Amino acid sequence: MTGKPMRLFLVAGEKSGDLLGAKLMQALRRLAPAATIEGVGGEAMIREGLASLFPLEDIAVMGFTSVIAHLPRLLRRIDETARAIVDSKPDALVIIDSPDFTHRVARKVRALAPAIPIVDYVSPSVWAWRPGRAPKMRAYVDRVLALFPFEPAAHERLAEVRMTEALRLVGVERRYMQGATPLEILRGANLSLRAGEAVALTAPSGAGKSTLLHVAGLLERPDAGDVLVEGASTAAMSDDGRTSLRRGAIGFVYQFHHLLPEFSARENIMLPQMIRGLDRKEAGKRADELLSYLGLGARGTHRPAELSGGEQQRVAIARAVANAPLVLLADEPTGNLDPRTADHVFETLMTLVRATGLAAIIATHNFELAGRMDRRITLRDGLIVELE
Ligand code: ADP
16 A cells, blocks of 8 residues: 555644544544644644644634634634645644634635635544434545545545444453462453443352453553554553543543532532633533433432432433443442432433444343443453343
Protein backbone atom coordinates (compact mmCIF):
# COMPACT_ATOMS: atom_id res chain seq x y z
CA MET A 1 0.00 0.00 0.00
CA THR A 2 1.59 3.22 -1.13
CA GLY A 3 -1.14 5.82 -0.67
CA LYS A 4 -0.13 9.33 0.23
CA PRO A 5 -0.45 10.15 3.92
CA MET A 6 -3.79 11.65 4.85
CA ARG A 7 -4.03 15.39 5.28
CA LEU A 8 -6.89 16.47 7.46
CA PHE A 9 -8.16 19.84 8.58
CA LEU A 10 -9.98 19.59 11.91
CA VAL A 11 -12.26 22.34 13.17
CA ALA A 12 -13.69 22.27 16.69
CA GLY A 13 -16.10 24.98 17.72
CA GLU A 14 -16.39 24.52 21.47
CA LYS A 15 -14.92 22.73 24.46
CA SER A 16 -16.63 19.37 23.98
CA GLY A 17 -15.52 19.39 20.34
CA ASP A 18 -11.99 20.13 21.51
CA LEU A 19 -12.00 17.07 23.79
CA LEU A 20 -13.43 14.94 21.00
CA GLY A 21 -10.94 16.38 18.51
CA ALA A 22 -8.08 15.47 20.84
CA LYS A 23 -9.42 11.92 20.97
CA LEU A 24 -9.59 11.78 17.19
CA MET A 25 -6.01 13.07 16.98
CA GLN A 26 -4.81 10.36 19.37
CA ALA A 27 -6.57 7.70 17.34
CA LEU A 28 -5.17 9.04 14.09
CA ARG A 29 -1.66 9.14 15.50
CA ARG A 30 -1.97 5.47 16.36
CA LEU A 31 -3.68 4.32 13.22
CA ALA A 32 -2.37 6.73 10.61
CA PRO A 33 0.89 8.08 12.03
CA ALA A 34 1.87 9.78 8.78
CA ALA A 35 -1.32 11.86 8.63
CA THR A 36 -0.85 15.60 8.92
CA ILE A 37 -3.39 17.60 10.84
CA GLU A 38 -4.12 21.29 10.72
CA GLY A 39 -7.03 23.14 12.16
CA VAL A 40 -8.75 25.03 14.92
CA GLY A 41 -8.90 23.58 18.40
CA GLY A 42 -8.51 24.33 22.07
CA GLU A 43 -6.23 23.25 24.89
CA ALA A 44 -6.80 19.53 24.45
CA MET A 45 -6.06 19.48 20.72
CA ILE A 46 -3.10 21.80 21.19
CA ARG A 47 -1.74 19.35 23.75
CA GLU A 48 -1.96 16.72 21.03
CA GLY A 49 0.23 18.88 18.82
CA LEU A 50 -2.22 21.02 16.84
CA ALA A 51 -1.06 24.51 15.90
CA SER A 52 -4.48 26.12 16.13
CA LEU A 53 -5.12 28.94 13.67
CA PHE A 54 -6.37 31.07 16.57
CA PRO A 55 -7.49 30.52 20.18
CA LEU A 56 -10.71 28.48 20.45
CA GLU A 57 -12.02 31.06 22.92
CA ASP A 58 -12.34 33.47 19.99
CA ILE A 59 -15.19 31.47 18.54
CA ALA A 60 -16.57 29.35 21.40
CA VAL A 61 -19.45 31.74 21.89
CA MET A 62 -22.69 30.23 23.11
CA GLY A 63 -26.18 31.66 23.04
CA PHE A 64 -27.94 33.95 20.62
CA THR A 65 -27.21 37.27 22.34
CA SER A 66 -23.51 36.51 22.75
CA VAL A 67 -23.30 35.48 19.13
CA ILE A 68 -24.84 38.80 18.08
CA ALA A 69 -22.45 40.68 20.35
CA HIS A 70 -19.42 38.91 18.90
CA LEU A 71 -20.68 38.69 15.34
CA PRO A 72 -18.02 40.79 13.57
CA ARG A 73 -15.22 38.73 15.09
CA LEU A 74 -17.03 35.44 14.41
CA LEU A 75 -17.58 36.33 10.76
CA ARG A 76 -13.90 37.25 10.43
CA ARG A 77 -12.85 33.94 11.97
CA ILE A 78 -15.20 31.98 9.71
CA ASP A 79 -13.70 33.67 6.63
CA GLU A 80 -10.16 33.19 7.86
CA THR A 81 -10.75 29.49 8.62
CA ALA A 82 -12.47 28.80 5.31
CA ARG A 83 -9.66 30.52 3.39
CA ALA A 84 -6.99 28.53 5.23
CA ILE A 85 -8.83 25.32 4.34
CA VAL A 86 -9.21 26.24 0.68
CA ASP A 87 -5.49 27.14 0.47
CA SER A 88 -4.40 23.98 2.22
CA LYS A 89 -6.58 21.63 0.08
CA PRO A 90 -6.80 18.84 2.68
CA ASP A 91 -8.07 15.34 1.87
CA ALA A 92 -10.97 16.13 4.13
CA LEU A 93 -12.34 18.86 6.31
CA VAL A 94 -13.54 17.36 9.58
CA ILE A 95 -15.96 19.51 11.53
CA ILE A 96 -16.29 18.24 15.05
CA ASP A 97 -19.51 17.86 16.98
CA SER A 98 -21.29 20.36 14.73
CA PRO A 99 -21.72 23.62 16.58
CA ASP A 100 -22.79 26.66 14.65
CA PHE A 101 -19.30 27.95 13.87
CA THR A 102 -18.12 24.71 12.32
CA HIS A 103 -21.25 24.44 10.17
CA ARG A 104 -20.77 27.95 8.87
CA VAL A 105 -17.15 27.20 8.02
CA ALA A 106 -18.28 24.03 6.25
CA ARG A 107 -20.87 25.90 4.20
CA LYS A 108 -18.32 28.49 3.14
CA VAL A 109 -15.77 25.84 2.15
CA ARG A 110 -18.43 23.96 0.21
CA ALA A 111 -19.18 27.17 -1.72
CA LEU A 112 -15.52 28.02 -2.40
CA ALA A 113 -14.06 24.55 -2.99
CA PRO A 114 -16.79 21.94 -3.50
CA ALA A 115 -14.22 19.20 -4.13
CA ILE A 116 -13.02 19.14 -0.52
CA PRO A 117 -14.94 16.38 1.28
CA ILE A 118 -16.51 17.43 4.55
CA VAL A 119 -17.02 15.04 7.43
CA ASP A 120 -19.21 15.88 10.38
CA TYR A 121 -17.32 14.02 13.12
CA VAL A 122 -19.58 12.95 15.94
CA SER A 123 -18.36 10.01 17.96
CA PRO A 124 -20.69 7.20 19.03
CA SER A 125 -20.22 8.43 22.56
CA VAL A 126 -21.46 11.85 21.59
CA TRP A 127 -24.59 10.23 20.20
CA ALA A 128 -25.33 9.38 23.78
CA TRP A 129 -26.54 12.94 24.11
CA ARG A 130 -28.99 12.44 21.32
CA PRO A 131 -30.60 9.13 22.10
CA GLY A 132 -32.37 7.57 19.16
CA ARG A 133 -29.95 8.80 16.55
CA ALA A 134 -27.54 5.87 16.76
CA PRO A 135 -28.92 4.26 13.57
CA LYS A 136 -27.55 7.25 11.68
CA MET A 137 -24.09 6.14 12.74
CA ARG A 138 -23.86 3.51 10.02
CA ALA A 139 -24.61 6.00 7.27
CA TYR A 140 -22.10 8.29 8.87
CA VAL A 141 -19.34 5.69 8.95
CA ASP A 142 -20.02 4.95 5.28
CA ARG A 143 -19.63 8.63 4.52
CA VAL A 144 -16.28 8.74 6.29
CA LEU A 145 -15.04 5.67 4.47
CA ALA A 146 -16.18 7.01 1.10
CA LEU A 147 -13.67 9.80 1.52
CA PHE A 148 -10.77 7.55 0.67
CA PRO A 149 -11.94 5.42 -2.24
CA PHE A 150 -8.43 4.72 -3.55
CA GLU A 151 -6.73 3.93 -0.30
CA PRO A 152 -7.99 0.64 1.13
CA ALA A 153 -5.71 0.78 4.16
CA ALA A 154 -7.15 4.14 5.07
CA HIS A 155 -10.57 2.52 5.05
CA GLU A 156 -9.43 0.06 7.63
CA ARG A 157 -7.74 2.70 9.70
CA LEU A 158 -10.77 4.95 9.69
CA ALA A 159 -13.05 2.04 10.47
CA GLU A 160 -10.88 1.51 13.51
CA VAL A 161 -11.04 5.17 14.35
CA ARG A 162 -14.80 4.75 14.36
CA MET A 163 -14.31 2.62 17.45
CA THR A 164 -16.22 -0.49 16.51
CA GLU A 165 -14.57 -2.41 19.32
CA ALA A 166 -15.17 -0.54 22.52
CA LEU A 167 -13.29 -2.79 24.92
CA ARG A 168 -10.93 -5.75 24.69
CA LEU A 169 -9.38 -7.85 27.41
CA VAL A 170 -6.30 -9.82 26.41
CA GLY A 171 -4.90 -12.52 28.69
CA VAL A 172 -5.95 -10.68 31.82
CA GLU A 173 -4.59 -12.16 35.05
CA ARG A 174 -5.44 -11.00 38.54
CA ARG A 175 -4.50 -12.59 41.81
CA TYR A 176 -4.87 -11.59 45.42
CA MET A 177 -2.58 -12.72 48.21
CA GLN A 178 -4.29 -14.67 50.93
CA GLY A 179 -1.59 -14.76 53.54
CA ALA A 180 1.34 -16.26 51.67
CA THR A 181 -0.73 -18.08 49.03
CA PRO A 182 -1.88 -16.32 45.89
CA LEU A 183 -5.57 -16.56 45.10
CA GLU A 184 -5.79 -16.74 41.29
CA ILE A 185 -9.04 -15.00 40.34
CA LEU A 186 -8.44 -14.28 36.63
CA ARG A 187 -6.03 -16.57 34.78
CA GLY A 188 -5.88 -15.16 31.26
CA ALA A 189 -9.36 -13.79 30.58
CA ASN A 190 -10.12 -12.68 27.01
CA LEU A 191 -13.11 -10.65 25.89
CA SER A 192 -14.11 -8.42 23.00
CA LEU A 193 -16.98 -6.03 23.44
CA ARG A 194 -18.43 -4.04 20.59
CA ALA A 195 -20.28 -0.75 20.61
CA GLY A 196 -24.01 -1.25 21.16
CA GLU A 197 -23.61 -4.72 22.63
CA ALA A 198 -24.95 -5.77 26.02
CA VAL A 199 -23.25 -8.76 27.62
CA ALA A 200 -24.62 -10.51 30.69
CA LEU A 201 -22.04 -11.72 33.20
CA THR A 202 -23.40 -14.46 35.40
CA ALA A 203 -21.29 -16.54 37.75
CA PRO A 204 -21.49 -17.79 41.32
CA SER A 205 -20.57 -15.45 44.09
CA GLY A 206 -16.81 -15.32 44.58
CA ALA A 207 -16.04 -16.37 40.99
CA GLY A 208 -14.51 -12.97 40.25
CA LYS A 209 -17.25 -10.89 38.61
CA SER A 210 -16.45 -7.72 40.52
CA THR A 211 -12.75 -8.26 40.00
CA LEU A 212 -13.34 -8.57 36.26
CA LEU A 213 -15.41 -5.38 36.17
CA HIS A 214 -12.81 -3.49 38.21
CA VAL A 215 -10.00 -4.56 35.90
CA ALA A 216 -12.07 -3.92 32.75
CA GLY A 217 -13.03 -0.51 34.13
CA LEU A 218 -9.40 0.48 34.85
CA LEU A 219 -10.04 0.65 38.58
CA GLU A 220 -7.50 -2.12 39.18
CA ARG A 221 -4.46 -3.03 37.14
CA PRO A 222 -4.21 -6.60 35.90
CA ASP A 223 -1.14 -8.54 37.09
CA ALA A 224 -0.62 -9.60 33.48
CA GLY A 225 -2.38 -9.00 30.18
CA ASP A 226 -3.91 -5.85 28.79
CA VAL A 227 -7.15 -3.91 28.65
CA LEU A 228 -7.70 -2.02 25.39
CA VAL A 229 -10.16 0.85 25.27
CA GLU A 230 -11.14 1.78 21.71
CA GLY A 231 -8.15 -0.20 20.54
CA ALA A 232 -5.69 1.67 22.76
CA SER A 233 -3.56 -0.39 25.12
CA THR A 234 -3.64 0.70 28.75
CA ALA A 235 -0.86 -1.61 29.97
CA ALA A 236 1.87 1.00 29.88
CA MET A 237 -0.31 3.94 30.87
CA SER A 238 0.41 5.95 34.00
CA ASP A 239 -2.16 5.98 36.80
CA ASP A 240 -3.13 9.51 35.81
CA GLY A 241 -3.57 8.45 32.20
CA ARG A 242 -5.78 5.56 33.24
CA THR A 243 -7.86 7.76 35.51
CA SER A 244 -8.46 10.33 32.83
CA LEU A 245 -9.32 7.64 30.27
CA ARG A 246 -11.69 6.01 32.75
CA ARG A 247 -13.49 9.28 33.47
CA GLY A 248 -14.20 9.83 29.81
CA ALA A 249 -14.69 6.36 28.45
CA ILE A 250 -16.21 4.22 31.20
CA GLY A 251 -19.32 4.50 33.35
CA PHE A 252 -20.13 2.40 36.41
CA VAL A 253 -23.39 1.41 38.00
CA TYR A 254 -23.38 -0.53 41.26
CA GLN A 255 -25.94 -2.47 43.24
CA PHE A 256 -26.35 0.48 45.57
CA HIS A 257 -26.76 3.85 43.93
CA HIS A 258 -23.88 5.62 45.75
CA LEU A 259 -25.37 9.02 44.95
CA LEU A 260 -24.08 11.89 47.06
CA PRO A 261 -26.86 12.50 49.61
CA GLU A 262 -26.38 16.25 50.00
CA PHE A 263 -26.67 16.96 46.27
CA SER A 264 -29.75 16.99 44.05
CA ALA A 265 -30.26 14.38 41.33
CA ARG A 266 -29.29 17.00 38.75
CA GLU A 267 -26.12 17.95 40.63
CA ASN A 268 -25.16 14.31 41.02
CA ILE A 269 -25.29 14.01 37.22
CA MET A 270 -23.41 17.29 36.73
CA LEU A 271 -20.49 16.43 38.99
CA PRO A 272 -18.64 13.88 36.85
CA GLN A 273 -18.93 16.25 33.90
CA MET A 274 -17.48 19.16 35.86
CA ILE A 275 -14.65 16.96 37.13
CA ARG A 276 -13.92 16.31 33.47
CA GLY A 277 -13.74 20.00 32.71
CA LEU A 278 -17.16 21.02 31.43
CA ASP A 279 -18.55 24.25 32.81
CA ARG A 280 -21.64 24.36 35.03
CA LYS A 281 -23.94 25.52 32.29
CA GLU A 282 -23.02 22.80 29.84
CA ALA A 283 -23.04 20.11 32.53
CA GLY A 284 -26.48 21.28 33.69
CA LYS A 285 -27.83 21.18 30.17
CA ARG A 286 -26.68 17.61 29.70
CA ALA A 287 -28.01 16.60 33.11
CA ASP A 288 -31.42 17.98 32.13
CA GLU A 289 -31.37 16.11 28.82
CA LEU A 290 -30.54 12.85 30.55
CA LEU A 291 -33.09 13.36 33.33
CA SER A 292 -35.85 13.99 30.86
CA TYR A 293 -34.73 11.10 28.65
CA LEU A 294 -34.90 8.76 31.63
CA GLY A 295 -38.34 10.03 32.61
CA LEU A 296 -37.00 11.91 35.62
CA GLY A 297 -37.58 15.43 34.35
CA ALA A 298 -39.59 16.39 37.42
CA ARG A 299 -37.08 14.90 39.86
CA GLY A 300 -33.99 16.98 39.09
CA THR A 301 -34.07 19.08 42.24
CA HIS A 302 -34.79 16.13 44.55
CA ARG A 303 -32.11 14.74 46.78
CA PRO A 304 -31.50 10.98 46.68
CA ALA A 305 -33.41 10.44 49.93
CA GLU A 306 -36.51 11.94 48.30
CA LEU A 307 -36.45 9.44 45.44
CA SER A 308 -37.72 5.86 45.21
CA GLY A 309 -35.25 3.00 44.84
CA GLY A 310 -35.91 2.72 41.12
CA GLU A 311 -35.53 6.47 40.61
CA GLN A 312 -32.29 6.51 42.58
CA GLN A 313 -30.93 3.77 40.37
CA ARG A 314 -32.02 5.58 37.20
CA VAL A 315 -30.23 8.72 38.41
CA ALA A 316 -27.16 6.54 39.05
CA ILE A 317 -27.44 5.32 35.46
CA ALA A 318 -27.71 8.91 34.21
CA ARG A 319 -24.63 9.79 36.24
CA ALA A 320 -22.76 6.80 34.80
CA VAL A 321 -23.42 7.97 31.24
CA ALA A 322 -23.06 11.70 32.00
CA ASN A 323 -19.69 11.87 30.29
CA ALA A 324 -21.04 9.90 27.34
CA PRO A 325 -18.79 6.89 27.94
CA LEU A 326 -18.19 4.13 25.41
CA VAL A 327 -18.49 1.38 27.97
CA LEU A 328 -20.91 0.85 30.82
CA LEU A 329 -20.02 -1.62 33.56
CA ALA A 330 -22.82 -2.58 35.91
CA ASP A 331 -22.42 -4.78 38.98
CA GLU A 332 -25.82 -6.21 39.97
CA PRO A 333 -27.57 -2.95 39.07
CA THR A 334 -31.01 -4.34 39.87
CA GLY A 335 -29.95 -6.63 42.72
CA ASN A 336 -31.42 -4.40 45.38
CA LEU A 337 -34.80 -3.76 43.73
CA ASP A 338 -38.16 -5.53 43.75
CA PRO A 339 -38.86 -7.48 40.53
CA ARG A 340 -41.10 -4.87 38.90
CA THR A 341 -38.75 -1.99 39.60
CA ALA A 342 -35.81 -4.17 38.57
CA ASP A 343 -37.49 -4.75 35.24
CA HIS A 344 -38.04 -1.02 34.70
CA VAL A 345 -34.45 -0.12 35.60
CA PHE A 346 -33.14 -2.90 33.36
CA GLU A 347 -35.27 -1.64 30.47
CA THR A 348 -33.85 1.85 31.03
CA LEU A 349 -30.33 0.45 30.82
CA MET A 350 -31.06 -1.51 27.67
CA THR A 351 -32.77 1.43 25.99
CA LEU A 352 -29.68 3.52 26.61
CA VAL A 353 -27.41 0.79 25.25
CA ARG A 354 -29.51 0.38 22.11
CA ALA A 355 -30.10 4.05 21.50
CA THR A 356 -26.60 5.31 22.03
CA GLY A 357 -24.28 2.53 20.89
CA LEU A 358 -22.94 2.07 24.39
CA ALA A 359 -21.19 -1.24 25.11
CA ALA A 360 -22.26 -2.81 28.40
CA ILE A 361 -21.23 -5.63 30.70
CA ILE A 362 -23.95 -6.23 33.22
CA ALA A 363 -23.29 -8.64 36.08
CA THR A 364 -26.52 -10.16 37.30
CA HIS A 365 -27.90 -13.17 39.15
CA ASN A 366 -31.16 -12.74 37.29
CA PHE A 367 -31.23 -15.30 34.47
CA GLU A 368 -34.37 -13.86 32.96
CA LEU A 369 -32.66 -10.47 32.51
CA ALA A 370 -29.48 -12.19 31.31
CA GLY A 371 -31.59 -13.89 28.64
CA ARG A 372 -32.64 -10.51 27.27
CA MET A 373 -29.07 -9.39 26.55
CA ASP A 374 -27.07 -10.02 23.36
CA ARG A 375 -24.56 -12.45 24.84
CA ARG A 376 -24.02 -14.29 28.08
CA ILE A 377 -20.63 -14.96 29.60
CA THR A 378 -19.49 -16.59 32.79
CA LEU A 379 -16.23 -17.10 34.66
CA ARG A 380 -14.86 -20.63 34.87
CA ASP A 381 -11.47 -21.29 36.48
CA GLY A 382 -10.47 -17.70 35.97
CA LEU A 383 -11.37 -17.65 32.27
CA ILE A 384 -14.24 -15.99 30.47
CA VAL A 385 -16.49 -18.56 28.84
CA GLU A 386 -19.35 -17.79 26.45
CA LEU A 387 -22.61 -19.44 27.44
CA GLU A 388 -24.81 -21.28 24.87
P1 ADP B 1 -17.79 -11.95 42.67
O1 ADP B 1 -18.01 -10.53 42.26
O2 ADP B 1 -17.97 -12.92 41.55
O3 ADP B 1 -18.59 -12.34 43.87
P2 ADP B 1 -15.17 -11.01 43.47
O4 ADP B 1 -14.50 -10.54 42.23
O5 ADP B 1 -15.75 -10.00 44.36
O6 ADP B 1 -16.25 -12.11 43.07
O7 ADP B 1 -14.14 -11.86 44.32
C1 ADP B 1 -13.47 -13.02 43.83
C2 ADP B 1 -12.57 -13.57 44.92
O8 ADP B 1 -11.47 -12.68 45.15
C3 ADP B 1 -13.27 -13.75 46.27
O9 ADP B 1 -12.81 -14.94 46.83
C4 ADP B 1 -12.80 -12.55 47.05
O10 ADP B 1 -12.78 -12.86 48.42
C5 ADP B 1 -11.41 -12.31 46.51
N1 ADP B 1 -11.04 -10.90 46.56
C6 ADP B 1 -11.67 -9.90 45.93
N2 ADP B 1 -11.03 -8.73 46.14
C7 ADP B 1 -9.99 -9.00 46.96
C8 ADP B 1 -8.95 -8.20 47.55
N3 ADP B 1 -8.87 -6.88 47.33
N4 ADP B 1 -8.06 -8.82 48.33
C9 ADP B 1 -8.11 -10.17 48.54
N5 ADP B 1 -9.05 -10.96 48.01
C10 ADP B 1 -10.00 -10.39 47.23
